[in-house]
Amino acid sequence: MKIAPDTTAYGLLDLGDDFRHEALFYGGLDGFVEGTSTFVREGLEAGEPTLVVAGAHKLAALRGHLGRDADLVQFADMGEVGLNPARIIPAWMDFLARSAPDGRRVRGIGEPIWAERSPDELVECQRHETLLNVAFAHSLGWWLLCPYDVGELPSHVLDEAHRSHPYVWQRGLHTTSPTYRDLETAARRFDVPLPPPPPGVQMIILDVEDLHQIRNIVARAARTHGLDVGRTADLVLSVNELAANSLRHGGGSGSLRIWSNDRMLICDIEDAGHIDKPLAGRERPSTDRENGFGLWLVNQLCDLVQVRTYRTGTVVRLHMARA
Numbered sequence: 001m002k003i004a005p006d007t008t009a010y011g012l013l014d015l016g017d018d019f020r021h022e023a024l025f026y027g028g029l030d031g032f033v034e035g036t037s038t039f040v041r042e043g044l045e046a047g048e049p050t051l052v053v054a055g056a057h058k059l060a061a062l063r064g065h066l067g068r069d070a071d072l073v074q075f076a077d078m079g080e081v082g083l084n085p086a087r088i089i090p091a092w093m094d095f096l097a098r099s100a101p102d103g104r105r106v107r108g109i110g111e112p113i114w115a116e117r118s119p120d121e122l123v124e125c126q127r128h129e130t131l132l133n134v135a136f137a138h139s140l141g142w143w144l145l146c147p148y149d150v151g152e153l154p155s156h157v158l159d160e161a162h163r164s165h166p167y168v169w170q171r172g173l174h175t176t177s178p179t180y181r182d183l184e185t186a187a188r189r190f191d192v193p194l195p196p197p198p199p200g201v202q203m204i205i206l207d208v209e210d211l212h213q214i215r216n217i218v219a220r221a222a223r224t225h226g227l228d229v230g231r232t233a234d235l236v237l238s239v240n241e242l243a244a245n246s247l248r249h250g251g252g253s254g255s256l257r258i259w260s261n262d263r264m265l266i267c268d269i270e271d272a273g274h275i276d277k278p279l280a281g282r283e284r285p286s287t288d289r290e291n292g293f294g295l296w297l298v299n300q301l302c303d304l305v306q307v308r309t310y311r312t313g314t315v316v317r318l319h320m321a322r323a
Contacts, residue, residue, distance in 0.1 A: 019141075026150065043106075050107040051106075052109040076091070086305055104141065105143075109144075110144060131282065134187050162178075188278075189274075189309050194306060206243050207253075214240065237301065251271055260322065298316070302319060303320055
């Protein structure tokens with residue numbers, strides 16, 4: 001995907017009809033409010049439906065600055081929508097279906113990355129930012145702005161934002177990013193290594209006759225590490241779904257590992273299969289399909305889902321927050 005050179009002041013931008021994915025680099029809460037309010041108000045003047053998804057305190061500050069105009073804008077807490085970053089693309093798809101069924105222009109603001117994100121969450125947020133370009137490559141007429149706080153985030157995160165966003169807005173200017181990775185690169189198999197399990201974690205071999213036992217093992221681990229009844233049931237269902245998929249589609253075998261850290265109970269399901277669709281688990285499955293629900297389901301149930309496909313097979317890592 002080639003992008004024509006573009007350096008222009010706000011308000012002089014010719015958007016055309018393409019999906020525009022842009023990073024906003026700002027400093028502090030005042031910088032967030034200044035940049036996003038300008039973006040929102042221009043959209044309102046053009047009659048473009050707008051959804052802002054950010055942290056609760058930033059939404060409150062933006063609402064206050066917009067005054068009565070805030071009543072014309074949709075807001076959602078990223079701490080709820082994007083706790084698991086794999087849920088964010090479906091949320092944008094729902095927004096487009098709801099607000100622009102006739103193809104009208106719309107605007108969105110989404111801030112999935114903030115300083116308090118864990119290293120695992122950060123990697124998945126960055127993957128999400130890249131996959132937005134794949135998910136909406138053929139969507140017309142909407143502009144998505146992704147704010148990044150230059151005072152809070154390290155330089156390597158800002159560098160990655162340049163690679164995942166075709167356009168950058170900083171110090172009042174819109175520019176193209178010279179380091180943006182193209183769509184072909186963005187859609188490639190994601191094989192960034194996961195941190196290894198701690199030493200001594202037992203491997204449990206999956207077998208179709210032992211799925212009941214696997215469910216019991218996961219349930220005991222969940223209860224031991226403080227998950228309540230509902231979240232225990234969610235984790236058991238998630239592991240069971242992935243284990244069954246491994247036996248059905250992953251070469252007929254697989255393995256499970258379970259461990260915990262100070263925040264999460266973690267389950268790895270590994271098999272010899274390969275996941276070649278970059279948006280697997282991030283697009284709502286059609287109701288007329290008989291399969292393809294596994295990754296979608298676990299993304300709805302778990303706090304974080306990490307998928308890696310290597311030459312040797314696939315690992316799906318599930319994270320559930322401990323009490």
